[in-house]
Amino acid sequence: MESAIKVDLQDRFAPFQLSTHTYKRVGDDASISRRCSYSKEVDSGKSPSPSFSEGKTTRDDTHSWRLAGETTFIVCGKRDYPAWFSAWALELALKHDAIIVNPDYRLLPGARTDDILDDMDDLWKWVCHDLENEIQKKLDAREGIRVDLGRVFVLGDSAGGYLAVQTAISHFNPESKEKSIRAVIAAYPMVDLRSPFWTKDYPKQVLDFPQFPNSIIDDFLVSVANPEERTVVSNTEPDDPRRVPLAIALTQHGRYLEVLGTDRDPAPGKRRVHPEDRIADGKLLPPALFLHGADDTAVSVSGTENFVELLRKRKAVQGLDGEMDEKNVLRLVVAPGEHGFENDFHIDEAGWMEESIAFIEKHWLG
16 A cells, blocks of 8 residues: 555644644533545645646545544543654545544543533534535635535544534434435444453553542542633643643543533433443444554553444444355454554555555445
């Protein structure tokens, strides 16, 4: 496989035109934003595809895919932190003139998970109803530029992997060819959150962090306990000095479910905090690719393995309930490495990366 361009690992966004927009407001004055990224080749009227002619693109669509924003355990982070964008994912977007929509969303523990999933639903509505107009405005309504909402895939890693899976469950519509999610990639996703890794208090070496005391959690929860004083937080620095220790301490002390919260409506078919419950209730994923480092200390690989096994058992991926070979619609790659193991990989890496790119291109664009 040859990549049209390799992103510079020190300047990952250099090939992209970037724009930021508000996709929803919470309360009187709190806004939540997302960023659109697309190749500068498209913005200049040129297309890396063979269909460029006469100073304008003659394509009738621009493939759109959405990347669920990356955060540290849904506790801190922001939509535009370059180090959290995998090189291969950016190169895949460049290869196919894709639009990347990367959102902020409300963060734990001030928000609850149902609030965050509401944000994802509102973002999807924005993508379906407003994205094309915004892109056309940015491109000065250049003739021929359209957003193909029939070719969308979602991608996220870690906390973003959890949200990618959740968004795919919510908005995959196998009956629709106009507005539907066609595939999902979840890299080291936060799933199986009822497992001992997330619920038991024992010494856990999470990346290079020390063991943090329980008091960090208690003090922070007191500070956000009063709803009248609580502010909407949807964007923080990735190294926030209060929130990073909180995120790690929640994992180390098995208290993550405290901030994750319970379902607004726990009825079968309505519950949605845990993707495992939604799968048990009969929900379906589009073709799915899961990636995980075997040596991950931040998000246990066993959680991904358990979730994939549940998908197999429930035949909860489109195509698993027929005669189609599982590897054609569901793949799990476990490779050596820590959390974020594939972050600096390029799309022309031989082996599992090359095979994974071919898998997602088939379902996304086929």
